[in-house]
Amino acid sequence: MAVATQHLLDKTDEQKDITAMVRQFVDERIIPQAGHYDHEDEFPEPIVEQMKELGLFGVTIPEEYGGMGLDLTTYTMIVEELSRGWISISGIVNTHFIGSYLLMQYGTDEQRDRLLPRMATGEIRASFSLSEPELGSDVQAIKSTGKKLDDGAYELNGQKMWVTNGLLSGVCFVLVKTDPQADPRHKGMTCFIAEKEPGEHENTGDYAGFTVPPKLKKMGYKGVESTELIFDGYRCPAENILGGEDEGLGRGFVQMMDALEVGRVNVAARGVGIAQRALELALRYSQERKTFGKPIAEHQAIQFKLADMATKVDAARLMTLRAARLKDAGERSDLEAGMAKLLASETGKECVEDSFRIHGGYGYSKEYEIERLYRDAPLLLIGEGTSEIQRMVIGKKLLQRHKI
Numbered sequence: 001m002a003v004a005t006q007h008l009l010d011k012t013d014e015q016k017d018i019t020a021m022v023r024q025f026v027d028e029r030i031i032p033q034a035g036h037y038d039h040e041d042e043f044p045e046p047i048v049e050q051m052k053e054l055g056l057f058g059v060t061i062p063e064e065y066g067g068m069g070l071d072l073t074t075y076t077m078i079v080e081e082l083s084r085g086w087i088s089i090s091g092i093v094n095t096h097f098i099g100s101y102l103l104m105q106y107g108t109d110e111q112r113d114r115l116l117p118r119m120a121t122g123e124i125r126a127s128f129s130l131s132e133p134e135l136g137s138d139v140q141a142i143k144s145t146g147k148k149l150d151d152g153a154y155e156l157n158g159q160k161m162w163v164t165n166g167l168l169s170g171v172c173f174v175l176v177k178t179d180p181q182a183d184p185r186h187k188g189m190t191c192f193i194a195e196k197e198p199g200e201h202e203n204t205g206d207y208a209g210f211t212v213p214p215k216l217k218k219m220g221y222k223g224v225e226s227t228e229l230i231f232d233g234y235r236c237p238a239e240n241i242l243g244g245e246d247e248g249l250g251r252g253f254v255q256m257m258d259a260l261e262v263g264r265v266n267v268a269a270r271g272v273g274i275a276q277r278a279l280e281l282a283l284r285y286s287q288e289r290k291t292f293g294k295p296i297a298e299h300q301a302i303q304f305k306l307a308d309m310a311t312k313v314d315a316a317r318l319m320t321l322r323a324a325r326l327k328d329a330g331e332r333s334d335l336e337a338g339m340a341k342l343l344a345s346e347t348g349k350e351c352v353e354d355s356f357r358i359h360g361g362y363g364y365s366k367e368y369e370i371e372r373l374y375r376d377a378p379l380l381l382i383g384e385g386t387s388e389i390q391r392m393v394i395g396k397k398l399l400q401r402h403k404i
């Protein structure tokens, strides 16, 4: 393996600078505000405006398109910091990152030139949509369709579910069936770049037939909207097939699965970030709170919890960085991305629960940050493939790599 593990935690000077800058932004701007936006379930517009100014929507977009042109490893470090503040903020960036990855990997020159400069500044943001009301894990069961019309354009019909940034995005990378009879099923799937008016529920004109119902009400992960999308006779020009009609028709499943691989590294970084924050809160609270005449941190049972949390956070961070570095080095990282996502998302949930327990009754109070983390952490067990799906991916890849 080309990536030396002893260097996994090393940061370049550029990485040190950028993560320090993001950490300061998180400490000053996100953590003090997250409780308010979470409570009101309100989109954190001022925070997002500042993120635009910091260039955080163009981290991985090449400099020629106005982005920072940084690698997945650096992006992963940034996502950990943002998620330490509030995973809804990293959720606003996450689908945008996946959209820009799809364009950079598979887009035509025209698609990149038209969209990437405006995506790098955050002027338009991206969502991506696989899930439908009747499916999430079983992506090949998608029912939404794209049918070619006589004039060469495609008509999209169907209902999508759980689209993060579904309302405020200006462009949605949406996977539909263009050949429902295809065998194998994935060969009949195509990714369309569906453009729309950000913030409009009922689109008109060129975007007529693209409707965004009111946002879904959720347990946590508030502030960032998750919506259904309804396509009812929405016309999409053939040029909006990701990669163009010749290269992209029937290639959508493969494109999306590739994007999900980097998406998994991204979700793993979110798990590390929320776990890190839960640990920080537990370290502080356990030294402040006294029972039986001493800080609870001096009870061995509490120290063991802290020890387990810190150990798991470190392990999850190392695995996440390894997956990112392998991808950056052009090595296979499918197995490693699945393992990192599985471990880090479970670590996020477990550390939040331990921290919650350490907070005693106050952990149940909305006055304490851990209460929000407790509602936010489970999301990471679901997005970009549940833990069961990660185990399926890991098992399959293991057997492929160790075939006898």
Ligand SMILES: Cc1cc2nc3c(=O)[nH]c(=O)nc-3n(C[C@H](O)[C@H](O)[C@H](O)COP(=O)(O)OP(=O)(O)OC[C@H]3O[C@@H](n4cnc5c(N)ncnc54)[C@H](O)[C@@H]3O)c2cc1C
Pocket (backbone or CB within 6 Å): 095, 128, 129, 130, 131, 134, 135, 136, 137, 138, 161, 162, 163, 164, 165, 218, 221, 226, 379, 382, 383, 384, 385, 386, 387, 388, 389
């Ligand atoms: C807040 C939120 C935001 C989201 N954002 C997006 C988004 O932006 N874009 C998007 O496309 N989707 C999004 N999703 C959808 C998410 O990707 C799916 O919820 C997820 O893939 C699981 O699918 P499902 O909910 O249909 O569960 P199902 O696939 O119905 O699974 C139900 C249960 O069965 C298990 N299971 C399924 N198949 C197997 C199997 N073969 N073996 C063992 N166990 C199995 C699952 O692990 C799970 O425990 C979001 C979801 C949420 C909650």
